[in-house]
Amino acid sequence: MPKTIPEDSVGLVEPQTLHFAKPLPLVCGRTLPSYDLIIETYGELNESASNGILICHALSGHHHVAGYHSMDDRKPGWWDSAVGPGKPIDTDRFFVVALNNLGGCHGSTGPNSTNPETGELYGPDFPMVTAKDWVVSQARLADRLGIQCWAAVIGGSLGGMQAMQWAIDFPDRLKHSLVIAAAPKLSAQNIAFNEVARQAISKDPGFHQGRYREQETIPKRGLMLARMVGHITYLSDDSMADKFGRDLRKGKFSYDFDADFEVESYLRYQGETFSETFDANTYLLMTKALDYYDPAADYDDDLVAALSQATCQFLVVSFTTDWRFSPQRSREIVDALIAAGKSVNYAEIEAAQGHDAFLIPIPRYMEIFNAYMDRVSSSVEKSEEVTNAS
Amino acid sequence: MPKTIPEDSVGLVEPQTLHFAKPLPLVCGRTLPSYDLIIETYGELNESASNGILICHALSGHHHVAGYHSMDDRKPGWWDSAVGPGKPIDTDRFFVVALNNLGGCHGSTGPNSTNPETGELYGPDFPMVTAKDWVVSQARLADRLGIQCWAAVIGGSLGGMQAMQWAIDFPDRLKHSLVIAAAPKLSAQNIAFNEVARQAISKDPGFHQGRYREQETIPKRGLMLARMVGHITYLSDDSMADKFGRDLRKGKFSYDFDADFEVESYLRYQGETFSETFDANTYLLMTKALDYYDPAADYDDDLVAALSQATCQFLVVSFTTDWRFSPQRSREIVDALIAAGKSVNYAEIEAAQGHDAFLIPIPRYMEIFNAYMDRVSSSVEKSEEVTNAS
Numbered sequence: 001m002p003k004t005i006p007e008d009s010v011g012l013v014e015p016q017t018l019h020f021a022k023p024l025p026l027v028c029g030r031t032l033p034s035y036d037l038i039i040e041t042y043g044e045l046n047e048s049a050s051n052g053i054l055i056c057h058a059l060s061g062h063h064h065v066a067g068y069h070s071m072d073d074r075k076p077g078w079w080d081s082a083v084g085p086g087k088p089i090d091t092d093r094f095f096v097v098a099l100n101n102l103g104g105c106h107g108s109t110g111p112n113s114t115n116p117e118t119g120e121l122y123g124p125d126f127p128m129v130t131a132k133d134w135v136v137s138q139a140r141l142a143d144r145l146g147i148q149c150w151a152a153v154i155g156g157s158l159g160g161m162q163a164m165q166w167a168i169d170f171p172d173r174l175k176h177s178l179v180i181a182a183a184p185k186l187s188a189q190n191i192a193f194n195e196v197a198r199q200a201i202s203k204d205p206g207f208h209q210g211r212y213r214e215q216e217t218i219p220k221r222g223l224m225l226a227r228m229v230g231h232i233t234y235l236s237d238d239s240m241a242d243k244f245g246r247d248l249r250k251g252k253f254s255y256d257f258d259a260d261f262e263v264e265s266y267l268r269y270q271g272e273t274f275s276e277t278f279d280a281n282t283y284l285l286m287t288k289a290l291d292y293y294d295p296a297a298d299y300d301d302d303l304v305a306a307l308s309q310a311t312c313q314f315l316v317v318s319f320t321t322d323w324r325f326s327p328q329r330s331r332e333i334v335d336a337l338i339a340a341g342k343s344v345n346y347a348e349i350e351a352a353q354g355h356d357a358f359l360i361p362i363p364r365y366m367e368i369f370n371a372y373m374d375r376v377s378s379s380v381e382k383s384e385e386v387t388n389a390s
Numbered sequence: 391m392p393k394t395i396p397e398d399s400v401g402l403v404e405p406q407t408l409h410f411a412k413p414l415p416l417v418c419g420r421t422l423p424s425y426d427l428i429i430e431t432y433g434e435l436n437e438s439a440s441n442g443i444l445i446c447h448a449l450s451g452h453h454h455v456a457g458y459h460s461m462d463d464r465k466p467g468w469w470d471s472a473v474g475p476g477k478p479i480d481t482d483r484f485f486v487v488a489l490n491n492l493g494g495c496h497g498s499t500g501p502n503s504t505n506p507e508t509g510e511l512y513g514p515d516f517p518m519v520t521a522k523d524w525v526v527s528q529a530r531l532a533d534r535l536g537i538q539c540w541a542a543v544i545g546g547s548l549g550g551m552q553a554m555q556w557a558i559d560f561p562d563r564l565k566h567s568l569v570i571a572a573a574p575k576l577s578a579q580n581i582a583f584n585e586v587a588r589q590a591i592s593k594d595p596g597f598h599q600g601r602y603r604e605q606e607t608i609p610k611r612g613l614m615l616a617r618m619v620g621h622i623t624y625l626s627d628d629s630m631a632d633k634f635g636r637d638l639r640k641g642k643f644s645y646d647f648d649a650d651f652e653v654e655s656y657l658r659y660q661g662e663t664f665s666e667t668f669d670a671n672t673y674l675l676m677t678k679a680l681d682y683y684d685p686a687a688d689y690d691d692d693l694v695a696a697l698s699q700a701t702c703q704f705l706v707v708s709f710t711t712d713w714r715f716s717p718q719r720s721r722e723i724v725d726a727l728i729a730a731g732k733s734v735n736y737a738e739i740e741a742a743q744g745h746d747a748f749l750i751p752i753p754r755y756m757e758i759f760n761a762y763m764d765r766v767s768s769s770v771e772k773s774e775e776v777t778n779a780s
Contacts, residue, residue: 028645128645188630188653189622195654196618199661202647203611205595221593228586229619232579237713240578246684253682255418255518257592257674260681263578264585271589284647291650292643294636323713 008084009076010042010067010091017107018144024102024137030127033116037141038063038107039099042083043091045145050383052147053089053376054138054174055079055098056155056162059230059286060278062106065098066091079156081361088369093377094151102137103129103286105279112213112279124210124281131158131293135165139173149383152176152376156358157325158286161293164333167310168295175379177310178372180317181358183329184303184336185294190324193233194287197226201280210281219280224271226283231270236321236354303336310337314344315372317365319357345372398474399466400432400457400481407497408534414492414527420517423506427531428453428497429489432473433481435535440773442537443479443766444528444564445469445488446545446552449620449676450668452496455488456481469546471751478759483767484541492527493519493676495669502603502669514600514671521548521683525555529563539773542566542766546748547715548676551683554723557700558685565769567700568762570707571748573719574693574726575684580714583623584677587616591670600671609670614661616673621660626711626744693726700727704734705762707755709747735762 005011017038024032040063045052055065057078066083068076077098083089089096100108103126111126142150153166153174160182167177183190201207204222208215235243244263259265299305314337318330327348337344349365351357357365395401407428414422430453435442445455447468456473458466467488473479479486490498493516501516532540543556543564550572557567573580591597594612598605625633634653649655689695704727708720717738727734739755741747747755 028643185636187627188634188636188651189625189627191636191651192618192622192630192653192657195649195651195657196615196622198647199611199618199658200590200615203615221589225586225590225593225615228582228589232582232586235579237577237579240582244578246575246578246581253418257588257678259585261578261581261585263582267582267585268589288647 005068005071008086009080010084012071013040013042013064013067013069013077015040015063015107018141020137020140020144022140024133024140026127026133027130028128032102032109032127035102035109035137036107036113037099037102037109037137039097039141040064040077041098042066042096043094045095045147046380046384048384049147050149050151051094051380052142052145052150053094053096054142054150054153054166055083055089055096056134056138056153056159057098057101058155058157058159059290060274060283061159062100062104063098063108064106065096079359081359082366082369088366088373089154090373090377093380097141097145097147099138099141101129101134103282103289105282110279111210111281111285121213123213126281126285128288129285130289131162131165132169134162134289135169138162138166139170142173148173150174151380152178152373154178154180155182156180157182157355158290158293165295167312167314168306169309171309171311174312175383176315176372176376177312178315178317179330179333181319181322181325181330181355182333183325184296184332186291191291193229194291196229197287198284200225200229201284207280212280218275220275223275223278223280223283224268227274227278228267228271231267233324234355236323236352238321239353239356242352303332304339307336307342308340310340310342314342315368316344316346317349317358317368318347319349319351319353319355321352322355322357324355395458395461398476399470400474402461403430403432403454403457403459403467405430405453405497408531410527410530410534412530414523414530416517416523417520418518422492422499422517425492425499425527426497426503427489427492427499427527429487429531430454430467431488432456432486433484435485435537436770436774438774439537440539440541441484441770442532442535442540443484443486444532444540444543444556445473445479445486446524446528446543446549447488447491448545448547448549449680450664450673451549452494453488453490453498454496455486469749471749472756472759478756478763479544480763480767483770487531487535487537489528489531491519491524493672493679495672500669501600501671501675511603513603516671516675518678519675520679521552521555522559524552524679525559528552528556529560532563538563540564541770542568542763544568544570545572546570547572547745548680548683554697555685557702557704558696559699561699561701564702565773566705566766567702568705568707569720569723571709571712571715571720571745572723573715574686574722576681581681583619584681586619587677588674590615590619591674597670602670608665610665613665613668613670613673614658617664617668618657618661621657623714624745626713626742628711629743629746632742693722694729697726697732698730700730700732704732705758706734706736707739707748707758708737709739709741709743709745711742712745712747714745
């Protein structure tokens with residue numbers, strides 16, 4: 001519990017839910033008849049509506065990016081380290097918008113919502129959603145908020161993939177795209193880990209073909225396993241060595257199947273906590289959106305052609321020990337951007353923490369992030385001048 | 391089915407089961423009252439019993455290393471690429487011994503054996519076995535076969551760990567130790583993946599606290615998941631990219647939870663096949679033996695002190711894309727051997743195949759393996775001369 005809220009926090013925040021009545025045709029061929037998006041906003045939109053920043057979330061993320069929902073919250077939003085007064089995404093300068101994506105389980109329309117056409121829970125019938133669909137839904141959200149052009153769209157991991165998709169699909173609606181710890185598409189190994197997670201969930205007897213809510217149960221074991229596997233891929237071998245090494249829970253081996261090592265009980269705890277808070281159908285959907293992500297596919301598998309659509313400027317950031325989306329994968333994006341003649345800054349940050357490093361305020365990362373956001377801020381001021389002059 | 395058995399094969403082979411009536415005290419504090427070891431041997435033991443080679447197996451391995459059990463076998467033993475006439479472990483020169491380790495599920499005493507003290511299946515009550523215990527049981531096997539000193543003890547992965555343990559625990563009973571694709575102990579990440587496998591198996595409702603045989607079922611889903619995770623760690627990101635990339639099974643996305651990508655159906659198949667042939671309690675035991683492996687622990691965590699016990703010569707081999715036990719882990723062994731003043735040859739093999747590379751006849755690997763085994767053969771000849779002279 002934060003006895004006092006830190007000065008560089010956005011403070012107490014409240015989510016709001018927006019209803020969209022216009023049907024949304026999806027890449028999979030189906031259509032969402034209507035939907036809700038739950039969002040949080042921090043800071044003030046300026047008169048010219050040119051200081052809007054969209055934050056896109058990763059696999060298990062949501063709209064609660066910064067600040068606290070109540071004075072009793074143990075922890076702030078998931079990217080509080082980067083969002084707040086004086087932080088890289090400076091809420092004194094920017095109007096920050098974060099949402100829970102369609103298919104999510106934190107308040108936007110998803111598998112736990114009622115299908116208006118049947119009056120029943122969607123459950124496993126919720127349509128497959130892709131990063132392209134999310135970007136369209138986010139563009140409609142921008143319309144609703146009166147934002148014609150984002151100063152920047154920003155995201156890490158799957159969030160970075162959405163920032164890249166924005167640049168391709170809506171080139172005139174963002175000035176900057178910040179693609180952090182991402183990849184142009186998943187590798188076979190990435191897909192393989194996702195498939196393990198999906199099998200763990202869908203083969204759990206508690207899954208009931210996705211109709212677990214009707215059975216008043218959840219596929220708890222499957223979700224736990226999915227998260228344990230996922231969690232290993234978010235950390236680096238080095239960071240796990242630093243954090244746990246071969247430390248024993250009781251100082252000696254049990255010679256039974258209790259958790260002997262600290263790392264075992266840590267993973268069990270992470271998995272159990274997650275399994276109690278995250279929806280299984282959503283997890284399946286999010287991993288599929290990752291697998292399907294491939295913006296080059298619409299351009300004859302030519303990433304350069306895909307990124308040639310973009311008119312914004314780019315910051316691409318990777319982390320040395322990230323083995324989920326290694327620096328090599330970010331360099332593929334950078335190379336394609338350069339080949340497409342785009343403006344791109346690239347930073348490869350020395351960091352022990354693996355994929356999770358994108359959430360951690362590592363000094364060089366924050367310096368670069370700050371410096372780049374100053375540039376974003378300048379382009380806001382310029383567009384304000386243009387607006388004032390016109 | 392091999393219509394004709396290749397000339398460089400050991401041909402048709404037959405396992406034999408040896409009974410050991412003398413109780414075996416184990417590191418865990420319990421004692422096996424008696425036990426069987428199933429073995430295969432290839433080649434002829436020479437008069438001085440100096441040409442014996444022991445092959446130790448990895449997590450899911452067994453005694454069937456080379457050749458065929460019947461003309462109908464689709465595949466030969468698991469290391470047929472390295473064992474046979476004219477191959478590195480040349481059965482024209484060496485007497486090769488391979489066994490299934492205690493706790494195994496291929497014929498040696500393990501969870502599926504009857505506990506002679508109760509007349510019931512051991513099941514989950516089978517005692518925890520460690521690499522140190524295996525080495526003791528293998529020394530007794532050597533006694534039974536009349537082999538005082540192995541020309542070499544050889545293994546990959548967990549097998550290589552046993553070869554290292556041999557050099558420490560029975561220094562005067564081997565001339566050479568070949569430690570391939572191994573590590574001096576598991577990292578936190580290694581243990582974490584093992585823990586995912588164990589949770590998958592033990593949380594499967596079909597596990598019944600390890601008493602699944604009495605229930606006439608098996609924890610099939612859990613074993614399948616365990617193998618899927620394991621399999622990913624045996625391959626490299628590169629080799630998965632080469633083998634599968636993002637190839638689709640049906641040329642387009644299903645937008646449902648069918649296997650869209652080739653890599654998904656490959657993993658499902660690997661997992662299912664394994665779940666039908668491997669015992670769950672054995673899998674749990676083998677992963678624990680890996681986690682517990684730490685020969686330095688008996689020497690104040692000083693690997694140099696541990697390896698100072700050794701009097702044999704060493705070949706250590708690693709593979710560039712092995713991320714389960716990376717070259718760095720082999721270099722830790724090599725550095726400790728050098729610090730201990732031992733004779734060690736080290737080869738880091740350029741290979742795309744990840745951890746599994748140790749099973750693949752990669753030209754440079756085979757050249758080095760052959761050259762080193764020539765040296766082993768020379769030491770056999772020398773000891774024969776000594777025997778003849780005496």
